[in-house]
Amino acid sequence: MSATSTVLRAESFFGTLRRVDERLETLLGVPTYDDVSVYRTADEATDALAELGEAFVAAAPFPSQVERTGDDLDGALTRVLETRYADAASTGDDSVEALVDAGRLEHHAGELVVPLSHSGPAARNWEPTLAVLRAVTEDLHERAETLARRSRAVDAPDARVACESLYRMLASLRDVLVRASSGVAFVGRRMDRQNDRPLSFAEWAGGRLNGGDNA
Amino acid sequence: MPRKYTFETTTVDGIDYVIANPVNETDEMVRLEADWTNGDDVEGEWERAVRAIIKGDLLGEMNLEEGNGRIDRQTAIETLAAAEDDHGKVVSSERQADALLEYFEDQEILRFDGNDVVLLQDPRDDELSGRAALNWAAGIEACVDKIDETKDRVKRARDKLEDKMDEIDTGSNRIDERIQETAQELKALGDGPGVPDDPSQLDESERTRYQQLKRQFIYHKQMKEVDKENLLETVEEGTSELAHQISMLNSAKEALVTKEQEIRVVAVQKREFPNDATNIVENMGTLATKLGGVGDIDEKIDQTSATDLASMVDDTVGDVQEAAESAQQTADEEVETDADAVNFEV
Numbered sequence: 001m002s003a004t005s006t007v008l009r010a011e012s013f014f015g016t017l018r019r020v021d022e023r024l025e026t027l028l029g030v031p032t033y034d035d036v037s038v039y040r041t042a043d044e045a046t047d048a049l050a051e052l053g054e055a056f057v058a059a060a061p062f063p064s065q066v067e068r069t070g071d072d073l074d075g076a077l078t079r080v081l082e083t084r085y086a087d088a089a090s091t092g093d094d095s096v097e098a099l100v101d102a103g104r105l106e107h108h109a110g111e112l113v114v115p116l117s118h119s120g121p122a123a124r125n126w127e128p129t130l131a132v133l134r135a136v137t138e139d140l141h142e143r144a145e146t147l148a149r150r151s152r153a154v155d156a157p158d159a160r161v162a163c164e165s166l167y168r169m170l171a172s173l174r175d176v177l178v179r180a181s182s183g184v185a186f187v188g189r190r191m192d193r194q195n196d197r198p199l200s201f202a203e204w205a206g207g208r209l210n211g212g213d214n215a
Numbered sequence: 216m217p218r219k220y221t222f223e224t225t226t227v228d229g230i231d232y233v234i235a236n237p238v239n240e241t242d243e244m245v246r247l248e249a250d251w252t253n254g255d256d257v258e259g260e261w262e263r264a265v266r267a268i269i270k271g272d273l274l275g276e277m278n279l280e281e282g283n284g285r286i287d288r289q290t291a292i293e294t295l296a297a298a299e300d301d302h303g304k305v306v307s308s309e310r311q312a313d314a315l316l317e318y319f320e321d322q323e324i325l326r327f328d329g330n331d332v333v334l335l336q337d338p339r340d341d342e343l344s345g346r347a348a349l350n351w352a353a354g355i356e357a358c359v360d361k362i363d364e365t366k367d368r369v370k371r372a373r374d375k376l377e378d379k380m381d382e383i384d385t386g387s388n389r390i391d392e393r394i395q396e397t398a399q400e401l402k403a404l405g406d407g408p409g410v411p412d413d414p415s416q417l418d419e420s421e422r423t424r425y426q427q428l429k430r431q432f433i434y435h436k437q438m439k440e441v442d443k444e445n446l447l448e449t450v451e452e453g454t455s456e457l458a459h460q461i462s463m464l465n466s467a468k469e470a471l472v473t474k475e476q477e478i479r480v481v482a483v484q485k486r487e488f489p490n491d492a493t494n495i496v497e498n499m500g501t502l503a504t505k506l507g508g509v510g511d512i513d514e515k516i517d518q519t520s521a522t523d524l525a526s527m528v529d530d531t532v533g534d535v536q537e538a539a540e541s542a543q544q545t546a547d548e549e550v551e552t553d554a555d556a557v558n559f560e561v
Contacts, residue, residue, distance in 0.1 A: 043427070050430050053437040060441040061448035161424045165431040168397075172390050172438040179525045180445045 008059055010114035010129045014085050016055070017136055019048040020166075024143050027163070033154045042147075042162035049169045062126055062180050063118045073102055078128040080105070081114060085136060127181070134177040141170040220317050224249055235314040245314035252322050252346075257479045259346060261324050262353035264315060265334055267298035267305045269499075270357035284335030284354065284499075291316060291332045323347060348478065355475040358499055362468045362542055365506045366461055369535050371513035373457040376531075379516065379524055380450050390439045397432040401425070446525055453528035456536070463539040470546035498545035505541035509534050 023045035030038055076095035083090045096112065099105040103121035106113050115122040116129060144167040151163035219242070220235035231249035253260045268286065271294040278285045286294075295312040298305045306312045316332060319325045323344040326333040334350055336343050398410070404421050405411035414425045512531045519527040 039423070046427065046430055046434075050434055053434045056441045057437050061444040063448075157420055158423045158427075161427045165427045168393050169431055169434050172393055172435050175389055176438050176442045176445070179442060 008055075008116040010081060010116055010125065010132075011084070011088070012055060013052065013129070013133055014081075014136075015088070016048045016052045017133070017140065018085065018088070020045045020140055020170075021136075023048075024140060024147065024166075027147050028143060033151050033159050033163075034156045035159075038151075038156070038159040039162050042159060042166055046162060046165045046169060049166070049173065052173070056176070059116070062130065063123050073099055073104055074124070074128050077104055077114070077125060078132060081128055081132040084114075085132060130177060130181040134174070134181050137170060137174045137177055141167070141174050144170050218317065220245070220314055222318055222321055233318060235318060243310070245311055247311065247315055247318060251315065251318070252324070254346065254349070256345065257349075258352075259324075259349050261319055261322075261346070262349060262356070263300065263302075264295060264305055264319070265325075265350045265353040266357045266360075267300060268294050268334060269354045270360055271295075271298050278331075283333050283337050285328065285331040285333045288316070288327070288330050288332050291334075325350065352475045352478045354499065355471050355478070358502060358545070359468050359471050359475070361503060361506045362464050362471070365509050365535075365538055365542075366464045366468075368509055368511070368513055369457055369461050369464070372516055372531055372535070373454050373461070375513055375516040376450055376454045376457070376528065379519075380447065380454075388442075390435055390442060394432065394435045394439065397428055397435060401428045401432060404428075449525045449528050453532050456532045460532075460535045460539040463543050467539070467542035467546035474546075498541075502538075502541045502545045505538040509538050 023041050026041050027038065027045075032038075073095070076099055080096065080099065096105060100107070100112075104114075104125055106115050106122075114125055114129065116125050117123050144163075148163050148167035151160045154160075217238070219238055221238065223234050223236065225232050225234055233247045233249050233251075235245040235247060237244060251260050251264070254262075268291050269284070292309050292312045295306055295316070296309040306315060316325070320327050320332075324346045326336060326347070335354055336347050336350075338348065338351070401410045402408065404425055405417055411417055411425065414422055417425055512534060516527060516531065
């Protein structure tokens with residue numbers, strides 16, 4: 001097994017959330033909740049979230065040891081991620097080549113992927129990925145609230161429990177993402193260290209003070 | 216600005232005093248202790264007052280342009296009158312502060328320029344006295360004091376973050392509530408008081424709900440676990456980052472102390488002022504603002520629940536990092552400008 005095949009991809013999280021998104025869209029369009037298809041559709045959505053739960057546990061803790069490189073690629077990657085969530089087949093904009101060169105995007109079997117690693121350039125993909133996941137989840141959570149409210153109004157216990165589950169699961173996901181994105185953000189801000197500079201100064205000053213006046 | 220006082224020395228009960236006699240006869244006479252101007256090539260008593268003004272004002276009014284550190288005279292008087300250090304109040308009143316500054320001017324410890332007091336005179340100035348040169352050392356000392364205070368606050372913050380890590384396990388938040396809620400709903404299924412042992416005994420509708428609730432329960436538990444791991448990682452990273460900032464503040468302090476000694480020994484005895492010390496003082500303003508920004512981080516941590524800890528760590532580390540970097544930059548500054556030393560007369 002090659003090393004890169006074990007690397008997590010933003011696309012796998014996105015794929016799961018898109019499944020939830022589509023189910024929610026369907027559910028918000030149904031005329032009545034007193035139908036077995038409602039339960040089945042909501043069940044598919046909570047099943048997708050359960051998968052995401054497994055993936056999150058496997059990935060945790062999300063890396064916080066991320067060195068800043070001082071480029072503007074985070075913004076470009078965010079745009080790529082947003083576009084790809086909306087349309088998985090999208091190849092993104094002009095910045096794709098720069099992102100590939102920087103190791104932030106990779107080609108895999110003819111497909112462009114956003115790798116998520118715990119070190120190296122792809123570790124910096126976590127911050128924009130978590131931010132986009134958070135925005136998507138906040139939107140889904142809001143729509144799921146409408147769904148849960150509607151399901152409470154009818155006498156369909158199965159559909160109701162599945163819709164409530166969906167709503168509350170998205171709430172927990174949102175809570176995790178809100179906190180994780182702030183945690184990752186702080187280390188992303190960290191600057192390069194310059195530990196050696198005071199040391200060289202001390203040597204220099206010491207030399208001057210000991211009469212080795214090289215000024 | 217015309218002189219307000221003339222000075223004469225006197226001895227009362229074996230103690231030397233300087234009497235500041237007001238030029239304007241309606242003003243009151245001020246008595247100063249004469250040992251304010253005691254000192255040698257390496258250190259002077261007046262530094263206590265200079266340090267107090269610079270430290271008190273690090274955040275505000277000091278103008279550090281063109282190689283001089285100057286401050287509005289009235290501001291200097293107010294700052295000095297309000298200053299306290301390890302030995303208590305530095306002077307007893309604004310009137311005493313005013314007279315003392317004028318006496319320092321008389322003794323070539325500082326200079327007046329219009330409404331300004333020039334505490335730190337450009338070392339390239341030929342008229343810089345040996346006494347005035349020592350003010351630079353006092354200025355650096357004031358900065359080092361600020362760094363020490365900041366370091367103490369950061370250390371307390373780091374200790375408190377470590378304590379908080381123990382609380383994270385027990386901390387309650389919304390995910391916990393959902394775990395509890397879901398557990399209650401699972402218990403409500405079937406006939407018994409607890410969660411049904413054998414879901415196949417439930418009727419079809421309850422079995423369906425059982426499956427949903429179980430899935431939801433496991434999921435919330437997983438989210439809780441992910442959250443906890445992320446939080447521990449953040450806090451751990453935060454504490455080690457703060458430890459790193461402390462060591463940066465330490466090395467900045469070390470470099471500044473070395474520079475201070477160099478001014479005391481090399482500048483005054485060898486009559487060769489380190490040109491680059493000007494850069495340090497030019498950076499003091501920024502440094503002080505950054506150090507001041509660190510604020511009461513340790514208290515903020517006290518008031519933060521485990522739930523909000525991640526963003527708290529974010530803010531804390533950000534503030535401290537800026538201060539530590541600024542301190543380091545100030546201490547580093549002279550490395551790049553070590554070329555010219557300027558001679559001056561003592």
